[in-house]
Amino acid sequence: MRLSKIFEGKISEVIATTERDGVPNAAPLGIINENGYYVRIFKSKTLENVKRTGKLAANITDNPVLFVSAALGDLEPRHFRRFWGFPVLRAADVWVLFECRVLSEIQVFSEFKLKPVALKIRRRSVRAVNRGRNAVFEAAVHATRLVLARGEEREELKKLIDYYNRIVEKCGSAAEREAMRLLYEKIAPVW
Ligand SMILES: Cc1cc2nc3c(=O)[nH]c(=O)nc-3n(C[C@H](O)[C@H](O)[C@H](O)COP(=O)(O)O)c2cc1C
Incomplete structure (x- = not known):
């Protein structure tokens, strides 16, 4: 499966995993598809981590409990494992590891260009729209x-x-x- 099929719309909602000093973090994030892949990250742990390491993993899942837990708190360590040495979510259907290059930094958010460096499709889930x-x-x-x-x-x-x-x-x-x-x-x- 090609990345363009995975990130088909203008903005795809994923759970981004990042790390700082070996401590993983997860938060929902929109991957913007506009002649390449981009993210806009507001002040958060995710922003700090991406600035430090220049990396994030996009975890594709539609698990609503994981989205809410990651958006409004911290995920427990049991939810994470490693892919190419980087933290990803065990429950995700697809992992895409990106290198992130900063494009602009304004007061409210920073914008990064994403370069895919590794991809793992673990499950192809088929579900009706709900x-x-x-x-x-x-x-x-x-x-x-x-x-x-x-x-x-x-x-x-x-x-x-x-x-x-x-x-x-x-x-x-x-x-x-x-x-x-x-x-x-x-x-x-x-x-
Ligand atoms: C569906 C969804 C999409 C989101 N997309 C973004 C986004 O593109 N950029 C962003 O900075 N925050 C986005 N957020 C908000 C962050 O996930 C939220 O601020 C989170 O608490 C940040 O956590 P952290 O401090 O652990 O990084 C989104 C939240 C949800 C629920």
């Missing part, structure tokens, strides 16, 4: 912004999260409902 699964990812994006938002913006994000939760309740599986339970638990302090 609105509940997609809704978890939308809710998780808003949840990561909720932490920084204030006033009216925060109220708007809460409404959106509740809206996506209703889709999960209507269409999702037990895994999606568990992911939303975890999401609400993680954001409770800022709700």
Whole structure:
């Protein structure tokens, strides 16, 4: 399978793994496909790690619990293993190891160009489209912004999260409902 098939859309949501002094980290990240592959990384552990090592691995998975856990906290060490000496997620269907070259650094985010250096396709998963699964990812994006938002913006994000939760309740599986339970638990302090 070619990379262009794996990252077919304009932005593909993956879980990026990185490391710092041998300690692995995981966080959802969008891989931008525009005549090459790019990422825009806001202030985070992932940004610090990529700046230091010049590497990240894109883990392709649609596991909603992993997305929410990695977005709003740290994944436990048992979730990681090594591929070409670099941390990746055990549960991922595909690993792509990238070298990252910084293109621009502005106050809010840094942009990197990605060069694929290793690829492993472990499973080809076939699943029907499910609105509940997609809704978890939308809710998780808003949840990561909720932490920084204030006033009216925060109220708007809460409404959106509740809206996506209703889709999960209507269409999702037990895994999606568990992911939303975890999401609400993680954001409770800022709700
Ligand atoms: C589906 C999804 C996509 C995301 N895409 C990005 C992205 O492209 N760039 C970014 O900086 N943060 C993105 N985020 C937010 C980060 O994952 C989030 O800020 C995370 O807490 C960073 O964790 P870290 O400090 O461990 O690196 C995304 C979150 C979700 C749920």
